[in-house]
Amino acid sequence: MKTKVTAVFDIGKTNKKFFLFDKNFQEVHKEYISFDEIVDEDGHPTENLSALQKWLKEVFNRILTADEFEVKAINFSTYGASFVHIDKEGNPLTPLYNYTKQLPEQIISSFFKTYGPKEKFLKNTGCADLSMLNSGLQLYWIKKTKPDIFAKIKYSLHLPQYLSYIFSGIPVSEYTSIGCHTALWDYGKRDYHSWVYKEGIDEILPPIVSTETSINMNYNGNRIKIGVGIHDSSAALLPYVRSLKKKFVLISTGTWSIAFNPFTEKPISEDLTDKNSINYMRINGKPVKASRLFLGNEYKIQVEKLNEVFGVDEDYHRTVSFDYDTYFEIMQDFTPSFKWESIEDDDMPSITYYSYHKYEHAYHQLMTELVLLQIKCIKKAIGNDTISRLYVDGGFSDNDLYIKLLSHYFRDKKLRTTDASLGSALGAAISISDTALNSKFLKKNYALKKHVPFIVS
CATH class of the missing domain: 3.30.420.40 (ATPase, nucleotide binding domain)
Incomplete structure (x- = not known):
């Protein structure tokens, strides 16, 4: 009899891991890989998104046909402060910009000139001045410096939700990714910060769902519960x-x-x-x-x-x-x-x-x-x-x-x-x-x- 399992892709900056857990949350299978980084248009190192996507599909499709396992659910855990911007066909429009990349100083000063004072903003959003590590500011940067690309963005998905989207085709946002020092969330209002609405950023952020949400669907002939990902x-x-x-x-x-x-x-x-x-x-x-x-x-x-x-x-x-x-x-x-x-x-x-x-x-x-x-x-x-x-x-x-x-x-x-x-x-x-x-x-x-x-x- 096949062992019923939950599959999890756990994606770190260096190692990409895949686990299967049984009903008692005991690990019954593990494999991992690492990819050489590529560079973005400025020569800054970044994730090889196409290689990652290819590996995800290959591993999961192979496990679905394994004799010893019956996959009942799948979810995704990844590092934060990282967006994938997709067009209306679901294709990424930019590299997965590394959170170690520095934003131009004029972008930061322009942002705080409009939405400051800086200290109050950082306090309200519960984060420090961490530049691209505040992934929400990446959206502001793209809008101001790459307007042609910004105009093509249908959705901006945090990395865990993008991995979920690869399998489900359903774009969502969820709390743990939004709340990860993104500068998007106003902790006092318990809503997106006002700058998100004023810049029209909310229009490319999918609906927020609970991290416990899962999507029941038929995947390659298998009835599987697909999670929305988690930071x-x-x-x-x-x-x-x-x-x-x-x-x-x-x-x-x-x-x-x-x-x-x-x-x-x-x-x-x-x-x-x-x-x-x-x-x-x-x-x-x-x-x-x-x-x-x-x-x-x-x-x-x-x-x-x-x-x-x-x-x-x-x-x-x-x-x-x-x-x-x-x-x-x-x-x-x-x-x-x-x-x-x-x-x-x-x-x-x-x-x-x-x-x-x-x-x-x-x-x-x-x-x-x-x-x-x-x-x-x-x-x-x-x-x-x-x-x-x-x-x-x-x-x-x-x-x-x-x-x-x-x-x-x-x-x-x-x-x-x-x-x-x-x-x-x-x-x-x-x-x-x-x-x-x-x-x-x-x-x-x-x-x-x-x-x-x-x-x-």
Whole structure:
């Protein structure tokens, strides 16, 4: 008998993954690929959209004919801040512009001259001044600089919804993509910002539906439920929201460490100069307050320097466990020692100096300083909300120093780690499922672990 499965395409900037999950959300099949980037008309690297589309169809059509699986549903999780602009025939009109591409300064200044003041606008839309990362401004840029192309746009689809459109032919918008620091959404009004209507942008944005929406249709002779797609960060948050009854903050660690507070009463940061306080939306349109730290990127930079200074193997840092005596020593006359390369911090020295002869001491110093930055980041996400539980997933969830130091500094909170390697893909499967999750879900599916603070002697 065939196993009934939900298929999920989980599209990252580097790796493109395909999963099949059974009715208990257990992974039963996985494959992945990566494509070389192409360039847009300005020579900026971008996604090879045609290669991606071809792979999606090939993989899915092959799975539909597999003897061991019966696909009942399909959904899509992708990175955000990315639009696909299609004409009336459904063909893309432009490259998938990379969110790392800089908008021309005159476009930004023109926009804020019309729709400013800048600080108020950023506050209302819950995002920082991130240029093309505010994907809504991409539409303004195209309208002003490429009017011929803009006139041909029938719909502008966020990437998750474009992937859904490839299979369903039905254009939609949904909350998690709209709310991903796009500068489109007015969090106070709970509607598109007035600039969207004044520029006529709303006319090319399809109707908004719940992220839980699915389209039942006949696809190549198979009755399949097709999801509308979901932004990957919101997807990764969903299993926690669905299975936990008490309020929490999720710290999703990796190149960026992002602290998510989905229970906030006050989503928008008061600090208008803080570019690392951003907003997301839950699948029902409720705001998620988030604060980010370039943790993994800075860690990689500093560890490479430590390895060189102390002459150790590049993987040596993975062998260092927390040692209380070492920690006690560096805390006696603690002062910041590291000058960050990719993080702005008022307390950092003008140059990095190593005051220790042992790698282990220098590494403890590094991790202590990074965790202190992480604490500031988490506290910004918590704000004035009463949160007593922290969940950590991603690359740092198995870093012994990171976890022990975090539990030490947050002694008043319960700290848990999870192995959420399937994070966003599993969230995409759950979002179109009618299955209710309980508190045992994380323990069963995410290898939930409890952590207690170390005892100070």
